[in-house]
Amino acid sequence: MADRQQLLIEQIPHLRRYARVLTCGRAADADDLVQDTLERALAKWGLWRGAGSVRPWLFSIMHNLFADQCAGAARGAGMALDELPEPLHPQQPAAQELRLQALQLIDALQRLPLPQREVLLLVAVEGMSYAEVARTLGVPQGTVMSRLSRARTQLWQLSATDAAQPRPALRVIEGERTVG
Amino acid sequence: MSAFRLDRQTLMAYVDGQLDAQRHALVEQAIAADARLAAEVQALQQQTAALRAALDPLLDEPIPPRLLQHAVAPRRQWAQAAAVALLVGAGAVFGGIVASQWRTPGGPVLAQGEEGALHFVQQAVLAYAVYTPDPRRPVEVRNGSDLTTWLSRRLDRRIVAPDSLPGGLELMGGRLLPGMPGKPAAQLMYQDAQGRRLTVYLRGMAKPTAQTAFRIVTSGRTTTLYWVDRNWGYAVTGDLPRDALLQAARALYARYSDAASPPEVPAAATPRT
Numbered sequence: 001m002a003d004r005q006q007l008l009i010e011q012i013p014h015l016r017r018y019a020r021v022l023t024c025g026r027a028a029d030a031d032d033l034v035q036d037t038l039e040r041a042l043a044k045w046g047l048w049r050g051a052g053s054v055r056p057w058l059f060s061i062m063h064n065l066f067a068d069q070c071a072g073a074a075r076g077a078g079m080a081l082d083e084l085p086e087p088l089h090p091q092q093p094a095a096q097e098l099r100l101q102a103l104q105l106i107d108a109l110q111r112l113p114l115p116q117r118e119v120l121l122l123v124a125v126e127g128m129s130y131a132e133v134a135r136t137l138g139v140p141q142g143t144v145m146s147r148l149s150r151a152r153t154q155l156w157q158l159s160a161t162d163a164a165q166p167r168p169a170l171r172v173i174e175g176e177r178t179v180g
Numbered sequence: 181m182s183a184f185r186l187d188r189q190t191l192m193a194y195v196d197g198q199l200d201a202q203r204h205a206l207v208e209q210a211i212a213a214d215a216r217l218a219a220e221v222q223a224l225q226q227q228t229a230a231l232r233a234a235l236d237p238l239l240d241e242p243i244p245p246r247l248l249q250h251a252v253a254p255r256r257q258w259a260q261a262a263a264v265a266l267l268v269g270a271g272a273v274f275g276g277i278v279a280s281q282w283r284t285p286g287g288p289v290l291a292q293g294e295e296g297a298l299h300f301v302q303q304a305v306l307a308y309a310v311y312t313p314d315p316r317r318p319v320e321v322r323n324g325s326d327l328t329t330w331l332s333r334r335l336d337r338r339i340v341a342p343d344s345l346p347g348g349l350e351l352m353g354g355r356l357l358p359g360m361p362g363k364p365a366a367q368l369m370y371q372d373a374q375g376r377r378l379t380v381y382l383r384g385m386a387k388p389t390a391q392t393a394f395r396i397v398t399s400g401r402t403t404t405l406y407w408v409d410r411n412w413g414y415a416v417t418g419d420l421p422r423d424a425l426l427q428a429a430r431a432l433y434a435r436y437s438d439a440a441s442p443p444e445v446p447a448a449a450t451p452r453t
Binding site for chain 1: 188189192193196198223224227228230231232233234235236238239240241243244246247248250251299303306307310357358361
């Protein structure tokens with residue numbers, strides 16, 4: 001029992017990150033999605049055979065839940081630039097310029113069509129194999145590769161045109177302080 | 181070589197590590213001979229690196245307590261209630277970190293590149309919260325068997341587990357936990373004569389960090405003292421007086437370090453003599 005808890009808890013940061021990108025950074029929506037995913041995973045725990053990592057299985061649950069949500073509401077479309085939600089701003093206290101680049105990239109990522117955004121995130125950020133991504137999303141591997149190729153090209157185009165445009169001001173988030 | 185086409189998708193699969201050895205070698209030969217191909221591969225690699233750099237910080241965000249509650253499976257009610265209480269308590273630690281009472285004038289601000297430490301401590305405290313109350317199976321492998329051999333092999337480094345720590349803490353055993361991808365974590369558990377338990381959590385860090393001081397994070401009754409030494413993070417967690425934790429941490433540090441000087445001690449914990 002405790003092992004199941006620990007397995008799930010370990011995946012929460014990854015689930016939250018994936019959900020945040022799926023929901024275009026709407027933090028509350030993203031956490032609702034994570035919560036639904038955890039509930040569904042516990043209810044169907046027997047379906048995960050313990051073969052391989054639990055993460056692709058959890059991602060596939062989240063993908064299906066989000067697809068169901070999207071079927072009704074027209075979610076997942078790109079957001080306008082000035083609607084870029086704050087919670088996705090990177091917290092790393094890197095140089096301002098690096099932060100700006102990261103922000104622009106996230107911005108561009110969120111304007112990719114959802115199917116492209118998903119494969120790019122799963123492959124490039126989560127480091128999953130094409131075969132794993134195909135199983136997770138329930139599409140052929142060839143589709144994964146063509147989506148990925150389009151996603152990468154479009155991301156370049158989006159971030160290249162954005163580079164010259166003014167960006168919203170950044171919020172500074174304080175880091176941890178402790179007695180050293 | 182017949183059906184091998186060097187298109188964008190093949191280059192992409194190369195960058196994503198999806199080609200078999202033979203094709204991988206073919207692409208390597210091709211990019212060594214063609215600067216334009218090399219540039220395209222580099223651009224793909226940079227895009228991947230940039231996406232990770234932009235999105236990895238999200239992993240270090242504190243987990244909201246409501247999500248922790250939903251990770252706890254429904255089972256015997258008393259056990260579930262106890263687990264939820266502990267997990268929520270652990271979750272509260274991280275909500276409180278930013279506004280930690282340990283912020284003092286002149287205290288060092290978190291240095292660049294240390295974000296991983298937050299995630300690390302979070303894992304350590306959660307592992308404490310999940311396993312110390314387990315009455316039946318608090319450890320996976322008991323002390324006395326091949327505990328350190330097993331952990332050393334799985335973590336690919338020498339793991340030391342002293343039989344006892346200052347304060348009458350005796351080693352119960354340990355367990356292996358998922359830490360970071362490719363970097364499993366070890367948890368050692370100690371118990372004193374009053375049945376109070378302390379855990380030691382250690383794993384490789386995502387990126388090498390210069391040695392840090394001992395740092396303290398408290399929440400309610402639970403205190404964690406942690407430090408990072410090059411590639412490795414160590415966290416000592418327990419419901420014990422801070423001085424007791426500090427003594428245990430020092431003893432462990434001495435066993436784990438070849439270096440002569442221990443980390444700085446938090447001024448508020450114990451004056452250095």
